[in-house]
Amino acid sequence: MPSLAELARLVGAELDGDGGQLISAVATLKSAQPDEISFFTNRRYRAELAATRAAAVILAPPDRALFSGPCLLSGNPYLSFARVSALLNPELAPLPGLHPSASVEPTASLGANVAVDANVTIGAGAVIGANCVISAGAVIAAGVEIGAGCRVGVRAVLMEKTRLGARCCIGEGAVLGSRGFGYASDGARWVPVPQLGGVWLGDDVDVGANTTNDRGALEDTVLERGAKLDNQIQVAHGVVIGEDTAIAACVGISGSTRIGKRCTIAGGVGFVGHLDIADGVHITGMSMVTRSIKEAGVYSGYPTDTNDNWRKNTARFHKLDHLARKVAVLERALKNNINSGE
Numbered sequence: 001m002p003s004l005a006e007l008a009r010l011v012g013a014e015l016d017g018d019g020g021q022l023i024s025a026v027a028t029l030k031s032a033q034p035d036e037i038s039f040f041t042n043r044r045y046r047a048e049l050a051a052t053r054a055a056a057v058i059l060a061p062p063d064r065a066l067f068s069g070p071c072l073l074s075g076n077p078y079l080s081f082a083r084v085s086a087l088l089n090p091e092l093a094p095l096p097g098l099h100p101s102a103s104v105e106p107t108a109s110l111g112a113n114v115a116v117d118a119n120v121t122i123g124a125g126a127v128i129g130a131n132c133v134i135s136a137g138a139v140i141a142a143g144v145e146i147g148a149g150c151r152v153g154v155r156a157v158l159m160e161k162t163r164l165g166a167r168c169c170i171g172e173g174a175v176l177g178s179r180g181f182g183y184a185s186d187g188a189r190w191v192p193v194p195q196l197g198g199v200w201l202g203d204d205v206d207v208g209a210n211t212t213n214d215r216g217a218l219e220d221t222v223l224e225r226g227a228k229l230d231n232q233i234q235v236a237h238g239v240v241i242g243e244d245t246a247i248a249a250c251v252g253i254s255g256s257t258r259i260g261k262r263c264t265i266a267g268g269v270g271f272v273g274h275l276d277i278a279d280g281v282h283i284t285g286m287s288m289v290t291r292s293i294k295e296a297g298v299y300s301g302y303p304t305d306t307n308d309n310w311r312k313n314t315a316r317f318h319k320l321d322h323l324a325r326k327v328a329v330l331e332r333a334l335k336n337n338i339n340s341g342e
Helices: 002-010 044-050 061-066 077-088 307-319 318-337
Strands: 013-015 036-039 056-059 071-072 162-164 175-180 182-186 190-191 200-201 212-214 221-223 282-284 297-300
Touching: 002 013, 002 071, 002 077, 036 077, 044 061, 044 175, 056 061, 061 071, 175 200, 212 221, 297 307
Parallel strands: 036 056, 056 071, 162 200, 175 212, 200 221, 282 297
Antiparallel strands: 013 071, 182 190
């Protein structure tokens, strides 16, 4: 077990207290045991902080006075907690090798230390980089390129013209490169439009379970470096998602929309197609984005507006009936005054 001093050094936090304390695990303030470490970021949990049995707590310097025990002081306690948790819970790497039930075309190329689990299918000409893990039942279609250190989850599907950078993580049941939803009408029937593009992921992209990324109609669908997608998201053909943008579950992004860098999209948000979203935009849950957003900021509602305007209008909406009654009284008074000649 690492000591508190070792953890402080490894995550770049400042040690305040007994650095010799050994730490076995991470835990919540409420459940932590005397050999575990927790974190504190929200003052609503001051009572739990005061009562915790944790050996140490990660917190911000302004909160140091709230806890009498050993601490790791950090300008970003949650980030430091994430790094400590990763150190204490290293991922178990599967043993490299090819499961007997896997089907791998002879022209596919597998790098060093690749682990291919049961019932995996790898198509002709696919290239899988070193230290990748391809989990049970996954399908890697012909010509797919996967960079070094990637993980492909159980029953995930990577279709033709899909390319992954290094260290990508594809969740269970995710589908990359499915045919985009493109049709032209002849007046009576829908005629499919060939989807000729692909899907391209930069380095360090995460795609959650059962998320779908359609291939582009002409140009690629792109998830740039560091993009993070939660579960059950629909990314339509030709969408571009910028670097370090994080998108929560059940978001739907229509075709050819471009989302900038360092955006955060909360759960259930919808986007119509062919929009441009600026860098640094934050959209609150269940909003509907019907027009392009040109400036960084927080946006909410249906259709989206600045969060400040949305909050004001929402508050006023609940007063509409009262205001309507007051207006009706004023209108009657005005009418009576007019009729009486005043």
